[in-house]
Amino acid sequence: MLANLDQYIAALEAFSKPIRERTDWNPDTADISARGNDSYLYRYYDATVQAEFLYGALERTVEEDLEREIAFLLGFDRAHRELNAFMDWPDKDLDLFIRLVHQNGFKLSTNKRASHFGWMKEEELATAEGVVAEAFRAGDTHDQ
Helix, strand or coil, X not given: CHHHHHHHHHHHHHHHHHHHHHCECCHHHCCCCCECCCCHHHHCCCCHHHHHHHHHHHHHHHHHHHHXXXXXXXXXXXHHHHHHHHCCCCHHHHHHHHHHHHHCCCCCCHHHHXXXXXXXXXXXXXXXXXXXXXXXXXXXXXXX
């Protein structure tokens, strides 16, 4: 839904705007009930716009987002396995390393290295970055 925030807001407003126009409510006097707020306005409303938006969001999730997420998780698991075999380090550090390298185009930034992985030698870093890159690219070649 957040991927199409403008459409999401429009779908919500397709219901709420007409209702607000038919009701009289003052937030400064919240203890006084609203006028014109009859139940017929809510009981059998047309939710076509909201249903169409929801269908589109679900379709995108199944056809695009889910595939990307599965590919990421498979690559992450491959990288985790390979790096753990290469070097013994705590899971939280290993997970952080994989995420940082993946997010930065398969290179650990100088700042992140200094703040989190200053203990790594140049050779170890280069090998570990290569492992992460290969783990994520391995999933790409299986699809082709």
